[in-house]
Amino acid sequence: MPSHFATLPELRAALDAGDVTPTQLVAESLARERARREALNAFARVRPEAARAEAAAAAERIARGAQRSPLDGIPVAIKDVMVHAGEVTACASRILEGFVSPYSATAVEKLEAAGAIIVGGTNMDEFAMGSSTEHSVYGPAHNPWQLACTAGGSSGGSAAAVAAGIVPAALGSDTGGSVRQPAAFCGVVGLKPTYGRVSRWGLVAFASSLDQIGIFAHTAADAACVLEIIAGHDAKDSTSLPEPVPAYREALTGDVSDLVIGLPVEYLVEDGVDPEVLAAVRGAVDELARAGAKVREVSLPHTEYAVATYYLIATAEASSNLARYDGVRYGHRAAGATSLTDMYFRTRSAGFGDEVKRRIILGTYVLSAGYYDAYYRKAQQVRTLLRRDFEQAFRGCDVIATPTTPEVAFRLGERTGDPLRMYLSDIYTVSANLAGIPGISVPCGFAQGLPIGLQLLAAPLEEATLLRVADAYQRRSSAHRAHPPEPA
Amino acid sequence: MSVHPRYEVVIGLEVHAQLRTESKLFSPAPVTYGAPPNHSVHPICLALPGVLPVLNARAVELAVRTALATHGCVHERSVFARKNYFYPDLPKGYQISQYEDPIATGGWLDVPVEGNGAARVKRVRLTRIHMEEDAGKSIHDAAVVGSEATHVDLNRAGVPLLEIVSEPDLRSPAEAAAYLRTLRSVLRYIEVSDADMERGNFRCDANLSLRPHGNVELGTRTELKNLNSFRFVEAALEAEIARQAALLDDGEAVRQATMAFDPATGRTRVLRLKENADDYRYFPDPDLVPLVLSPDRIEAMRRSLPELAEEKCARFERDYALSSAEARVLTESRALAAFFEAAAAAHGSAKAIANWILRDVLRALRERDVEIEASRLAPEALAALVRLVDEGRTTSKSARELVPELVERGGDPAVLVRERGLEALSDAGALEDAVDAVLAAHAEDVARYRDGETQVLNFLMGQVMRRTQGKADPSAVRSILASRIEREDEA
Numbered sequence: 018m019p020s021h022f023a024t025l026p027e028l029r030a031a032l033d034a035g036d037v038t039p040t041q042l043v044a045e046s047l048a049r050e051r052a053r054r055e056a057l058n059a060f061a062r063v064r065p066e067a068a069r070a071e072a073a074a075a076a077e078r079i080a081r082g083a084q085r086s087p088l089d090g091i092p093v094a095i096k097d098v099m100v101h102a103g104e105v106t107a108c109a110s111r112i113l114e115g116f117v118s119p120y121s122a123t124a125v126e127k128l129e130a131a132g133a134i135i136v137g138g139t140n141m142d143e144f145a146m147g148s149s150t151e152h153s154v155y156g157p158a159h160n161p162w163q164l165a166c167t168a169g170g171s172s173g174g175s176a177a178a179v180a181a182g183i184v185p186a187a188l189g190s191d192t193g194g195s196v197r198q199p200a201a202f203c204g205v206v207g208l209k210p211t212y213g214r215v216s217r218w219g220l221v222a223f224a225s226s227l228d229q230i231g232i233f234a235h236t237a238a239d240a241a242c243v244l245e246i247i248a249g250h251d252a253k254d255s256t257s258l259p260e261p262v263p264a265y266r267e268a269l270t271g272d273v274s275d276l277v278i279g280l281p282v283e284y285l286v287e288d289g290v291d292p293e294v295l296a297a298v299r300g301a302v303d304e305l306a307r308a309g310a311k312v313r314e315v316s317l318p319h320t321e322y323a324v325a326t327y328y329l330i331a332t333a334e335a336s337s338n339l340a341r342y343d344g345v346r347y348g349h350r351a352a353g354a355t356s357l358t359d360m361y362f363r364t365r366s367a368g369f370g371d372e373v374k375r376r377i378i379l380g381t382y383v384l385s386a387g388y389y390d391a392y393y394r395k396a397q398q399v400r401t402l403l404r405r406d407f408e409q410a411f412r413g414c415d416v417i418a419t420p421t422t423p424e425v426a427f428r429l430g431e432r433t434g435d436p437l438r439m440y441l442s443d444i445y446t447v448s449a450n451l452a453g454i455p456g457i458s459v460p461c462g463f464a465q466g467l468p469i470g471l472q473l474l475a476a477p478l479e480e481a482t483l484l485r486v487a488d489a490y491q492r493r494s495s496a497h498r499a500h501p502p503e504p505a
Numbered sequence: 506m507s508v509h510p511r512y513e514v515v516i517g518l519e520v521h522a523q524l525r526t527e528s529k530l531f532s533p534a535p536v537t538y539g540a541p542p543n544h545s546v547h548p549i550c551l552a553l554p555g556v557l558p559v560l561n562a563r564a565v566e567l568a569v570r571t572a573l574a575t576h577g578c579v580h581e582r583s584v585f586a587r588k589n590y591f592y593p594d595l596p597k598g599y600q601i602s603q604y605e606d607p608i609a610t611g612g613w614l615d616v617p618v619e620g621n622g623a624a625r626v627k628r629v630r631l632t633r634i635h636m637e638e639d640a641g642k643s644i645h646d647a648a649v650v651g652s653e654a655t656h657v658d659l660n661r662a663g664v665p666l667l668e669i670v671s672e673p674d675l676r677s678p679a680e681a682a683a684y685l686r687t688l689r690s691v692l693r694y695i696e697v698s699d700a701d702m703e704r705g706n707f708r709c710d711a712n713l714s715l716r717p718h719g720n721v722e723l724g725t726r727t728e729l730k731n732l733n734s735f736r737f738v739e740a741a742l743e744a745e746i747a748r749q750a751a752l753l754d755d756g757e758a759v760r761q762a763t764m765a766f767d768p769a770t771g772r773t774r775v776l777r778l779k780e781n782a783d784d785y786r787y788f789p790d791p792d793l794v795p796l797v798l799s800p801d802r803i804e805a806m807r808r809s810l811p812e813l814a815e816e817k818c819a820r821f822e823r824d825y826a827l828s829s830a831e832a833r834v835l836t837e838s839r840a841l842a843a844f845f846e847a848a849a850a851a852h853g854s855a856k857a858i859a860n861w862i863l864r865d866v867l868r869a870l871r872e873r874d875v876e877i878e879a880s881r882l883a884p885e886a887l888a889a890l891v892r893l894v895d896e897g898r899t900t901s902k903s904a905r906e907l908v909p910e911l912v913e914r915g916g917d918p919a920v921l922v923r924e925r926g927l928e929a930l931s932d933a934g935a936l937e938d939a940v941d942a943v944l945a946a947h948a949e950d951v952a953r954y955r956d957g958e959t960q961v962l963n964f965l966m967g968q969v970m971r972r973t974q975g976k977a978d979p980s981a982v983r984s985i986l987a988s989r990i991e992r993e994d995e996a
């Protein structure tokens with residue numbers, strides 16, 4: 018039986034050699050989920066019977082030597098925000114409690130077609146709005162390294178599931194850092210591809226122009242493997258990119274001597290960043306320099322406006338995207354309404370949590386007549402400036418290195434009363450979503466016993482370069498080989 | 506009412522025409538009419554979590570075609586926007602429409618209108634044309650005792666519409682109606698829309714204001730919603746003119762409002778005042794990329810446009826020597842124009858065929874409330890019928906009697922003439938006998954004719970026609986009659 022923290026190639030080799038069967042892997046994954054359920058609350062739900070049946074089918078394929086892909090027979094998890102035909106997808110919201118989708122997200126379909134076995138849907142902040150997986154109808158997810166701390170958010174469940182060795186890979190969604198931040202907090206790799214690289218069909222929308230499906234895994238190489246499977250143009254998503262999907266794994270040469278790493282002066286200020294985090298990130302960049310990469314400073318002058326811009330655009334889009342949850346066709350409908358307006362009011366008051374309501378109200382305000390120009394239009398203009406910052410910066414470097422978060426995982430409950438402070442923890446991640454560029458968080462050390470994330474950013478569609486640098490770093494570092502304590 | 510004595514009427518129209526596509530604007534669900542509720546739907550139409558819109562390329566083509574046919578400027582880049590409001594038949598909580606950047610702006614429509622008793626053509630300018638999706642339908646159970654339920658049918662949700670907005674160039678309800686008829690004809694011509702008001706795929710809202718004659722500044726306008734039948738358009742506008750005029754006469758202000766017309770009372774009433782209007786929070790739909798049309802593609806669509814009504818009308822006047830009024834009627838629908846051209850080609854005389862269509866065929870169609878394409882009358886049959894008259898094998902009167910039957914049941918005119926015994930009385934002997942009998946019976950009238958009352962000849966002709974049960978060829982009768990009277994004169 019391979020380790021719970023085995024990489025995808027290790028699992029592939031073990032499966033193909035007959036050392037382990039998909040049935041055993043799935044059983045182990047489900048048992049581990051069950052054992053850690055109370056401690057971690059990483060999963061919204063599991064599907065043991067379906068997973069076992071799919072494992073049996075995968076076992077039969079592998080026995081015949083008819084593997085569908087490197088993922089065939091390997092258990093994975095998806096975030097509760099992407100629909101899966103016949104399964105409940107609730108987005109951790111009361112308003113979608115028990116909602117069964119008649120169709121699957123494209124990314125989910127691609128995983129299934131590749132033979133991956135989806136063991137369940139993971140916990141998250143309601144409608145992916147949050148940075149701590151505390152705004153969930155299922156209750157908070159916990160950080161496997163320190164259970165009193167957050168796993169991050171909004172894809173905290175997926176991050177915790179991979180970090181705790183329940184599944185070797187999981188999907189999340191990243192609108193402002195919701196893959197990279199929990200990856201950093203939980204000590205795993207978190208990849209957010211270029212906007213439009215992975216189809217959004219079936220990804221329940223939070224902010225359509227920012228949302229992107231991302232990947233959690235132990236290594237950059239594993240993330241590359243999953244990305245090859247789920248990326249690509251989709252006629253069902255008008256914003257998906259038409260470019261062919263490269264063989265990302267072939268780009269992982271370990272060689273970075275031809276690359277320039279940019280350090281943005283605006284991100285590496287002492288102010289507001291945990292010195293241990295800063296030191297770990299600088300140490301990681303030094304390691305890449307020793308491997309031959311050149312390092313230079315770059316400037317992203319509009320960085321200070323990124324968080325404000327993000328919260329204007331994201332909430333505006335969310336206020337419209339979430340209008341469909343009205344109790345008319347599906348999901349929660351409050352009883353006892355006396356009129357149509359009353360039905361909307363009761364349904365949405367009871368169905369949405371506080372953070373979602375806060376953002377709907379903010380977004381509605383931002384789009385209102387008389388405020389649109391001052392807020393939404395202005396934010397779009399700043400967004401263009403932020404994008405230009407990156408275009409300019411990438412003329413002088415191949416990847417940009419920053420901390421993923423200013424601090425390591427904070428304690429659960431610490432920030433729920435202070436939304437603004439919670440929003441500011443997204444400061445290093447939101448720019449990539451606004452600019453539509455790919456980003457990855459890679460474990461690069463520990464502070465106070467909690468993982469630190471190195472964030473690397475690249476130009477649009479430069480996932481291969483991004484993964485090459487991340488992989489090269491992991492070949493020379495050990496942070497990702499440490500695993501959270503097993504329960505006694 | 507033609508011209509209001511005190512106020513000039515200013516009307517602008519917003520027409521929603523359903524585009525003739527197989528599937529919806531952003532979903533593969535089929536566009537159907539009369540399907541059971543919620544049977545023409547797809548997860549996209551239901552706004553299920555996670556769905557995304559994909560623009561129907563055919564709808565874009567039809568929109569561009571409309572803009573080109575109305576001389577509009579097609580924009581190389583247009584943007585879909587979300588119009589946000591809550592209603593149970595609006596599944597997403599927003600309608601995808603075009604707002605700041607529509608697919609086309611400008612253009613015009615030449616509308617035949619009556620003015621000072623004479624027909625003339627009025628150029629009505631268009632403001633813009635844009636694409637949007639229709640909402641579903643709410644069905645209230647008010648008729649069911651004890652039930653207050655409302656049902657939602659989403660078959661129509663997402664059906665592609667074209668909104669065509671005119672400038673406030675119309676000056677009377679009659680002009681507004683004429684504009685709508687012209688627009689409907691254009692949309693049918695270019696096969697963009699069935700434009701059938703009764704089926705709800707041609708709907709109209711009107712903006713109406715009054716100003717004292719001679720004033721340049723526009724008065725406060727109201728918006729009349731859902732003028733969904735040609736019958737009501739003029740009545741609703743007249744009613745709103747009367748309401749606004751009464752207010753202005755009393756020195757009161759017209760308040761900006763959305764109005765509805767109640768056909769039962771013949772009056773308009775306020776639905777909501779402008780100050781209570783919704784804020785639709787428009788913003789570009791982030792699920793869709795801007796619609797970009799290359800100049801080459803627009804040019805290709807221009808080349809593929811069919812001949813338009815006005816071009817066809819001009820051609821008919823020129824090539825068939827028709828009056829402009831005749832040409833306009835014959836080109837009102839593409840099917841009628843095609844029927845005319847086929848019949849004229851089969852017969853040889855376009856003028857004769859035009860007369861028969863304008864006089865007899867259209868009446869028969871109107872009486873049966875059918876369009877030419879639904880009638881059984883073949884163009885070749887009309888040509889054959891007219892030829893029977895030309896050759897004197899039947900009379901014009903008999904032939905005209907056959908038109909309604911041909912429209913209803915079709916058939917070969919020659920066979921029908923024979924079966925009905927409608928052959929013209931061409932036997933010269935029989936005709937002369939009839940004339941002689943009439944002359945003998947009306948000696949006094951013959952005498953009056955000889956005294957110079959030449960109009961008596963018409964009376965005598967009528968007597969001969971009656972005696973021959975209308976089967977005689979009138980020109981033959983006239984010449985026999987004239988020659989007989991004059992011969993006796995000489996005797």
